[in-house]
Amino acid sequence: xxxxxxxxxxxxxxxxxxxxxxxxxxxxxxxxxxxxxxxxxxxxxxxxxxxxxxxxxxxxxxxxxxxxxxxxxxxxxxxxxxxxxxxxxxxxxxxxxxxxxxxxxxxxxxxxxxxxxxxxxxxxxxxxxxxxxxxxxxxxxxxxxxxxxxxxxxxxxxxxxxxxxxxxxxxxxxxxxxxxxxxxxxxxxxxxxxxxxxxxxxxxxxxxxxxxxxxxxxxxxxxxxxxxxxxxxxxxxxxxxxxxxxxxxxxxxxxxxxxxxxxxxxxxxxxxxxxxxxxxxxxxxxxxxxxxxxxxxxxxxxxxxxxxxxxxxxxxxxxxxxxxxxxxxxxxxxxxxxxxxxxxxxxxxxxxxxxxxxxxxxxxxxxxxxxxxxxxxxxxxxxxxxxxxxxxxxxxxxxxxxxxxxxxxxxxxxxxxxxxxxxxxxxxxxxxxxxxx
Numbered sequence: 537x538x539x540x541x542x543x544x545x546x547x548x549x550x551x552x553x554x555x556x557x558x559x560x561x562x563x564x565x566x567x568x569x570x571x572x573x574x575x576x577x578x579x580x581x582x583x584x585x586x587x588x589x590x591x592x593x594x595x596x597x598x599x600x601x602x603x604x605x606x607x608x609x610x611x612x613x614x615x616x617x618x619x620x621x622x623x624x625x626x627x628x629x630x631x632x633x634x635x636x637x638x639x640x641x642x643x644x645x646x647x648x649x650x651x652x653x654x655x656x657x658x659x660x661x662x663x664x665x666x667x668x669x670x671x672x673x674x675x676x677x678x679x680x681x682x683x684x685x686x687x688x689x690x691x692x693x694x695x696x697x698x699x700x701x702x703x704x705x706x707x708x709x710x711x712x713x714x715x716x717x718x719x720x721x722x723x724x725x726x727x728x729x730x731x732x733x734x735x736x737x738x739x740x741x742x743x744x745x746x747x748x749x750x751x752x753x754x755x756x757x758x759x760x761x762x763x764x765x766x767x768x769x770x771x772x773x774x775x776x777x778x779x780x781x782x783x784x785x786x787x788x789x790x791x792x793x794x795x796x797x798x799x800x801x802x803x804x805x806x807x808x809x810x811x812x813x814x815x816x817x818x819x820x821x822x823x824x825x826x827x828x829x830x831x832x833x834x835x836x837x838x839x840x841x842x843x844x845x846x847x848x849x850x851x852x853x854x855x856x857x858x859x860x861x862x863x864x865x866x867x868x869x870x871x872x873x874x875x876x877x878x879x880x881x882x883x884x885x886x887x888x889x890x891x892x893x894x895x896x897x898x899x900x901x902x903x904x905x906x907x908x909x910x911x912x913x914x915x916x917x918x919x920x921x922x923x924x925x926x927x928x929x930x931x932x933x934x935x936x937x938x939x940x941x942x943x944x945x946x947x948x949x950x951x952x953x954x955x956x957x958x959x960x961x962x963x964x965x966x967x968x969x970x971x972x973x
Contacts, residue, residue: 570595571862575622576604584882594865602702619857625919638665639855652970653915654887658963668850671887674814675846676830687835692754696776696808698765706930708767710918717744723845723912723969730917731964736948745944747838752940763937768820775820777811845912914969928954
């Protein structure tokens with residue numbers, strides 16, 4: 537978060553703030569000011585989250601954006617951070633903590649000990665500075681109910697893949713690679729890699745990354761199209777898994793090309809059948825989410841059968857403001873009651889094992905995997921990396937998709953150079969993976 541790129545982001549977000557898109561005007565009154573909150577949820581997810589906030593009775597202003605990291609950076613640099621910020625990972629939070637910008641969490645709820653991997657710690661950083669609000673499972677594959685895939689590696693033609701995102705294109709590919717690394721080298725080496733203690737060009741990482749490149753090389757044109765496709769599917773659609781059929785040239789056709797009896801018109805091919813997306817993909821499917829089913833990703837990945845761990849992610853909340861009102865709101869938001877209400881309304885999953893899982897067959901399957909202590913859970917590696925390393929990771933993903941036949945080692949060596957260029961005071965996280973019990 538330094539240098540020319542940081543200055544450009546600051547200027548952009550300051551312009552947005554001046555236009556009324558930021559958190560500069562929290563509202564409320566002198567007697568009861570509003571708690572300002574920045575978070576990653578928009579659209580229907582924002583509606584559900586705000587409903588939970590409304591139930592807590594504290595005046596607030598919420599800003600939802602897919603570019604939480606960039607918007608937060610601009611707000612902090614402008615001297616106007618939100619009281620509460622919620623980010624999809626702790627990699628960026630470590631730097632804010634090292635700069636002394638975060639306030640210790642108070643209250644029994646916010647200070648609850650979730651254990652690994654939900655409460656990673658950083659060497660040299662004060663404890664109790666962040667708390668997970670929401671958990672997601674990533675080592676899963678979605679398929680259409682009634683059409684379970686064979687438990688063996690699937691060809692590229694079977695996969696629904698999109699790399700596009702409002703915040704950072706390429707991250708869906710990083711989930712693929714992280715899952716492949718976890719399933720091939722196991723949680724111990726995975727944690728070393730995620731926290732900067734294992735070089736990117738290590739032969740074992742090169743082998744796992746090459747599996748991803750080999751899958752893409754099965755159809756380079758399809759890989760190129762996937763690089764441009766939004767991971768959420770088309771606007772107003774039902775996610776990649778349900779968004780239309782593919783023609784013989786690989787482009788999409790909408791469901792309107794079907795006959796009145798539901799059969800395909802001449803020349804259509806079947807839809808892609810599998811999607812490697814986290815548990816949040818249900819929101820993309822909208823009213824078709826009930827038609828989706830899940831299974832462990834390991835048997836379908838190019839690495840083949842063998843589950844060594846499960847990749848997970850969490851949205852972490854921190855306090856930039858030091859008001860008792862903000863601290864109290866965050867404490868109550870992390871309470872069992874509020875987490876239970878959020879799960880009931882939106883079907884989200886809590887990292888708190890005392891919170892019951894949302895109702896539904898698929899929801900139970902996901903919850904069972906999140907709470908299965910026999911299999912290690914590992915946080916999304918890119919979410920715990922410094923911002924510059926994470927960005928280089930995403931760039932390497934996109935370059936691999938654009939040129940899947942090219943050797944992967946030089947790309948990983950490029951990321952390693954970015955990692956080595958990080959400031960000496962970069963803090964490394966620990967506790968990224970749980971241990972089986």
